[in-house]
Amino acid sequence: MTDTTNITxxxxxxxALQNTQARGAFDRATKRFTALRATAFxxxxxxxxxxxxxxxxxxxxxxxxxxxxxxxxxxxVATAGGQVHWAADAAEANRIIGEIAQVNxxxxxxxxxxxxxxxxxxxxxxxxxxxxxxxxxxxEYIIQLAGETPSHIITPVIHKTKEQVGEILRDKINxxxxxxxTEMTAFVRMKMREIFLTADMGISGVxxxxxxxxxxxxxxNEGNGRMTTTCPRIHVAVxxxxxxxxxxxxxxxxxxxLARSATGQKLSVYxxxxxxxxxxxxxxxxxxxxxxxIDNGRSKVLGTEVAEILYCIRCGACLxxxxxxxxxxxxxxxxxxxxxxxxxxxxxxxxxxxxSDLPHASSLCGACxxxxxxxxDLPGLLLKLRHQTxxxxxxxxxxxxxxxxxxxxxxxPALFHLGMKFASWGSRLIASRGWxxxxxxxxSHWTQSRDFPAFAKESFSAQxxxxxxxxxxxxxx
Amino acid sequence: xxxxEETLTRIRQALQTGRLPVATPNDRPATLTPESDRAARLxxxxxxxxxxGSEVFQPATLDDVVEMLHELMxxxxxxxxxxxxxxLPLPNIREILFRAGVTRHVxxxxxxxxxxxxxxxxxxxxxxxxxGTLAGVADTGSIVVQSGxxxxxxxxxxxxxxxxxxxxxxxxxSLQAFFAAHSPQELTQNSSNxxxxxxxxxxxxxxxxxxxGVHGPKRLCVILLxxxxxxx
Numbered sequence: 001m002t003d004t005t006n007i008t009x010x011x012x013x014x015x016a017l018q019n020t021q022a023r024g025a026f027d028r029a030t031k032r033f034t035a036l037r038a039t040a041f042x043x044x045x046x047x048x049x050x051x052x053x054x055x056x057x058x059x060x061x062x063x064x065x066x067x068x069x070x071x072x073x074x075x076x077v078a079t080a081g082g083q084v085h086w087a088a089d090a091a092e093a094n095r096i097i098g099e100i101a102q103v104n105x106x107x108x109x110x111x112x113x114x115x116x117x118x119x120x121x122x123x124x125x126x127x128x129x130x131x132x133x134x135x136x137x138x139x140e141y142i143i144q145l146a147g148e149t150p151s152h153i154i155t156p157v158i159h160k161t162k163e164q165v166g167e168i169l170r171d172k173i174n175x176x177x178x179x180x181x182t183e184m185t186a187f188v189r190m191k192m193r194e195i196f197l198t199a200d201m202g203i204s205g206v207x208x209x210x211x212x213x214x215x216x217x218x219x220x221n222e223g224n225g226r227m228t229t230t231c232p233r234i235h236v237a238v239x240x241x242x243x244x245x246x247x248x249x250x251x252x253x254x255x256x257x258l259a260r261s262a263t264g265q266k267l268s269v270y271x272x273x274x275x276x277x278x279x280x281x282x283x284x285x286x287x288x289x290x291x292x293x294i295d296n297g298r299s300k301v302l303g304t305e306v307a308e309i310l311y312c313i314r315c316g317a318c319l320x321x322x323x324x325x326x327x328x329x330x331x332x333x334x335x336x337x338x339x340x341x342x343x344x345x346x347x348x349x350x351x352x353x354x355x356s357d358l359p360h361a362s363s364l365c366g367a368c369x370x371x372x373x374x375x376x377d378l379p380g381l382l383l384k385l386r387h388q389t390x391x392x393x394x395x396x397x398x399x400x401x402x403x404x405x406x407x408x409x410x411x412x413p414a415l416f417h418l419g420m421k422f423a424s425w426g427s428r429l430i431a432s433r434g435w436x437x438x439x440x441x442x443x444s445h446w447t448q449s450r451d452f453p454a455f456a457k458e459s460f461s462a463q464x465x466x467x468x469x470x471x472x473x474x475x476x477x
Numbered sequence: 478x479x480x481x482e483e484t485l486t487r488i489r490q491a492l493q494t495g496r497l498p499v500a501t502p503n504d505r506p507a508t509l510t511p512e513s514d515r516a517a518r519l520x521x522x523x524x525x526x527x528x529x530g531s532e533v534f535q536p537a538t539l540d541d542v543v544e545m546l547h548e549l550m551x552x553x554x555x556x557x558x559x560x561x562x563x564x565l566p567l568p569n570i571r572e573i574l575f576r577a578g579v580t581r582h583v584x585x586x587x588x589x590x591x592x593x594x595x596x597x598x599x600x601x602x603x604x605x606x607x608x609g610t611l612a613g614v615a616d617t618g619s620i621v622v623q624s625g626x627x628x629x630x631x632x633x634x635x636x637x638x639x640x641x642x643x644x645x646x647x648x649x650x651s652l653q654a655f656f657a658a659h660s661p662q663e664l665t666q667n668s669s670n671x672x673x674x675x676x677x678x679x680x681x682x683x684x685x686x687x688x689x690g691v692h693g694p695k696r697l698c699v700i701l702l703x704x705x706x707x708x709x
Binding site for chain 1: 479480481483484485487488489490491492493494495496497498499525529583584585586588590593594597598601614616617618619624625626627628629630631634651652653655656657661664665667668669670671672673674675676677678679680681682683684685686688690691692693694
């Protein structure tokens with residue numbers, strides 16, 4: 001989970017802002033997703049408001065009785081013939097999955113997209129045991145070939161152009177160079193088909209677990225989720241302990257908001273419900289199903305004032321809506337979970353001390369809360385974490401000094417007005433056509449990536465006084 | 478203590494202090510999609526299925542079905558992975574497939590690793606899959622496919638073209654209506670896989686350009702069967 005480099009958040013942001021091509025891609029993709037999402041919700045009664053209320057209520061109910069639903073789910077998985085494993089942290093999860101691989105002499109592992117497996121660095125753990133691990137989601141596969149990390153929860157390779165993808169496929173799997181996306185897709189289909197049919201183990205994530213039946217649900221558009229959970233002899237499903245819903249009926253509510261929020265589809269192409277391994281009378285499917293329930297900090301978060309973040313269903317809508325994410329993309333956050341959700345989840349799981357910058361990576365505009373399918377109060381949670389960073393003495397130095405100076409001047413009206421006059425006069429002196437390209441001294445950071453507007457000639461309070469005088473209303477405002 | 482007990486204990490302790498708000502308490506009934514009559518439901522299904530890239534056929538006679546299958550098979554070779562007769566919802570399916578020139582494969586995967594691999598590789602070359610359906614969902618244009626005795630997952634997954642037979646009376650207005658009409662037991666007890674298929678396999682991972690047939694079928698052909706049965 002933790003970023004292994006020592007680069008600070010602000011340095012990563014600087015780097016991200018230099019990459020104009022990726023910025024353009026983030027901007028286009030996120031705006032398009034946002035528009036598709038809005039259209040998709042119009043087909044629900046009250047534009048989906050009722051369904052989102054219901055989805056939130058289901059998540060609140062689940063988390064409020066998580067102990068009960070988790071026990072019920074685990075028992076139901078076992079009744080259906082699956083094996084349940086409990087992992088307190090990443091190391092235990094990796095050890096469990098590694099043992100399953102070794103006991104079964106697994107050489108080749110095929111994976112369909114799973115955030116939690118990235119959180120625990122599962123691929124590295126299995127590779128260290130000598131397994132070959134291949135990601136099967138097209139975007140994840142390209143990312144894996146390039147040796148990079150995903151930049152978006154739903155479309156991990158959104159930061160690359162098709163020309164760059166063509167070059168990666170040529171260099172890594174000898175595909176003749178092409179800029180045609182259909183040709184790339186066809187080539188990867190052929191390549192990946194052989195991998196699916198020869199893999200010894202398939203590892204999938206879990207979008208939802210259904211407590212009443214022990215069903216696990218994986219949602220994909222490409223079909224890699226179905227291939228991963230059907231072809232290999234062993235299926236290992238990894239899931240965070242919070243990913244439950246009580247019943248199949250509840251599931252149907254969550255499904256109505258998940259795909260709409262993620263990609264603007266009414267339902268993803270393959271909404272795949274798996275209950276236990278292949279039955280004796282069934283012609284295909286895996287002979288063994290292992291469900292690995294991973295805590296890794298979640299039970300700790302559940303006891304805090306930001307527990308609400310566990311309602312999240314990982315749709316990615318808040319990333320697309322966020323004006324900060326749109327500019328800097330996923331890598332700058334330095335965490336597996338980017339965007340507004342990541343800015344809460346990452347410090348909540350791993351401590352504000354290590355991730356004190358992320359709660360500040362937001363303008364608190366509230367766009368994320370507007371689109372959240374389970375109405376998580378993301379700005380409210382970010383503020384709570386900011387309080388925690390301040391309490392831990394983690395407020396950046398420049399903010400501490402700046403705010404202290406502002407408080408000092410702001411409580412001295414005469415001085416404040418004089419300061420405003422100087423600022424107004426000075427700013428207009430260095431501005432050209434009302435905009436300042438470079439602010440002086442420590443303020444120059446602000447203008448590194450954007451312009452600053454010159455102050456108005458007259459301050460608001462001066463204008464107000466003047467208007468009142470002219471209209472004959474006297475006295476203090 | 479086992480990890481299970483430890484985890485559940487940690488959760489119980491956390492629930493004493495955690496803040497888990499519901500902003501808008503909501504006890505409204507779960508059915509949120511308006512009911513519709515059969516004709517409207519059919520029209521909605523056809524529209525939504527076509528919008529998600531499925532091809533929808535509404536044959537009038539048995540001969541239409543034969544001709545259509547014949548046409549589809551001609552493009553894709555004569556081999557097909559199919560479900561057994563009793564799971565394909567047409568009374569004289571054996572004869573229909575025979576007349577359409579279909580060579581059928583009803584797979585059964587061995588558990589032994591090498592044999593299993595060999596069987597997969599044999600099935601992989603087959604370009605058509607023919608299945609029945611448990612249901613259709615009108616407001617999403619989805620078909621519901623359930624695995625079971627001789628009902629392979631492979632038939633709806635491996636080939637480039639998936640042909641699904643859907644009797645019109647199995648259409649439900651919404652996902653919730655579908656779940657309300659089926660008990661959890663009948664959906665999960667004797668079957669390891671229930672899949673809602675909403676169009677052909679697709680991706681938009683590269684520059685958000687939509688491309689079909691990444692890992693699953695490139696074409697999904699839904700054949701709607703009228704409740705009165707087809708004329709001979």
